[in-house]
Amino acid sequence: MYSHAMLRKELVAASAEPLILGLLARGESYGYAIIQEIKARSNNQIEWTDGMLYPVLHRMERKGWIKARWAESEIGRKRKYYSLKSDGKRAMTAQRQQWSIVHSVLSGLQEEQHV
Amino acid sequence: MFDLEEAVADWRRQMRGAGLKQAARLDELESHLREEFSAQARAGEVPATAFEFAVRQIGSADVLKTEFAKIGGIDELVERLKRACLILIGVNAPNLITTMNTTPKDPEPRWATYLKAGIFITPAVSLWLAAVIFALPKVREVCGAAGLELLKSTEAMIGLTAHGGLACAAFLAPLIALEWRSSRWPRYRRAAAGVAVFLLNTAVLVGISTMIVSATVAADVLLHRGR
Numbered sequence: 001m002y003s004h005a006m007l008r009k010e011l012v013a014a015s016a017e018p019l020i021l022g023l024l025a026r027g028e029s030y031g032y033a034i035i036q037e038i039k040a041r042s043n044n045q046i047e048w049t050d051g052m053l054y055p056v057l058h059r060m061e062r063k064g065w066i067k068a069r070w071a072e073s074e075i076g077r078k079r080k081y082y083s084l085k086s087d088g089k090r091a092m093t094a095q096r097q098q099w100s101i102v103h104s105v106l107s108g109l110q111e112e113q114h115v
Numbered sequence: 116m117f118d119l120e121e122a123v124a125d126w127r128r129q130m131r132g133a134g135l136k137q138a139a140r141l142d143e144l145e146s147h148l149r150e151e152f153s154a155q156a157r158a159g160e161v162p163a164t165a166f167e168f169a170v171r172q173i174g175s176a177d178v179l180k181t182e183f184a185k186i187g188g189i190d191e192l193v194e195r196l197k198r199a200c201l202i203l204i205g206v207n208a209p210n211l212i213t214t215m216n217t218t219p220k221d222p223e224p225r226w227a228t229y230l231k232a233g234i235f236i237t238p239a240v241s242l243w244l245a246a247v248i249f250a251l252p253k254v255r256e257v258c259g260a261a262g263l264e265l266l267k268s269t270e271a272m273i274g275l276t277a278h279g280g281l282a283c284a285a286f287l288a289p290l291i292a293l294e295w296r297s298s299r300w301p302r303y304r305r306a307a308a309g310v311a312v313f314l315l316n317t318a319v320l321v322g323i324s325t326m327i328v329s330a331t332v333a334a335d336v337l338l339h340r341g342r
Contacts, residue, residue, distance in 0.1 A: 031143065031147050032151065049172070050151065050174065051147070054140065054143055054147075055179070055185065062186060080142075080143045
């Protein structure tokens with residue numbers, strides 16, 4: 001995944017899956033809405049090249065983490081909705097744990113510097 | 116005047132041209148493109164600028180194609196096989212099935228034409244080779260004993276078979292030249308291959324039939340002579 005903004009692209013790529021999993025854990029969503037929500041929640045600091053979300057979603061679908069269905073929106077627009085499967089929930093827990101390890105080490109080091 | 120449907124169709128054509136061919140993927144990207152376009156238009160952008168922005172946001176086909184290719188695996192393979200089968204049975208551009216508002220302009224791909232031609236001449240060519248190798252010596256023997264000759268056309272075909280390499284070269288040389296140099300050839304390729312396959316199959320049918328007729332006539336002569 002490619003970033004225009006503050007986050008380095010390697011980090012954006014690595015964080016895409018846990019972010020999508022976390023977002024879908026709150027209910028089904030579709031590509032455009034996922035991108036807008038991530039943008040809003042990160043104060044525009046995480047900005048994806050929109051198209052790049054879809055290969056990630058398709059890969060996650062292939063792994064059996066999420067499932068997709070085409071549906072029509074209230075204004076008659078065709079959208080592909082994604083939702084979390086039970087394997088996806090397990091993957092989300094595992095990925096969250098990994099990220100918290102990185103986060104806690106970073107915070108610990110930061111605190112030590114302030115002491 | 117900006118026409119959204121035309122712009123979307125154009126964009127799909129460009130994506131396909133750059134190798135992003137799966138209809139399902141294009142449908143999903145198109146849905147995204149329309150959402151972004153609407154959002155920009157609602158925010159007060161003029162349509163053409165809104166569309167340009169949405170296209171930029173989606174990203175270039177090259178990069179997307181590479182990312183999609185990384186998914187790989189069985190699905191990708193199944194999709195490719197399905198596409199190849201559809202092309203072979205004559206559904207020219209299966210990626211266009213869901214977009215009813217666009218008409219396919221591309222001719223049948225080269226590989227599909229030649230593969231089909233190859234498949235359709237294989238039985239006739241095998242049968243002819245088997246006839247020439249196994250049946251012809253006997254037929255010649257029988258005809259020789261009866262004092263008959265094979266038909267000139269059959270002899271010509273046998274002659275061609277004996278110089279198979281030369282005959283193939285004489286056939287392939289202009290074909291390669293056409294493929295290489297002619298920009299109009301792709302339009303006629305399929306029809307030309309069809310006609311060539313039909314003629315070859317007919318020639319084999321006639322060749323084998325005349326061999327059988329000659330052998331039958333010769334056998335009849337020999338039979339009467341025997342009496």
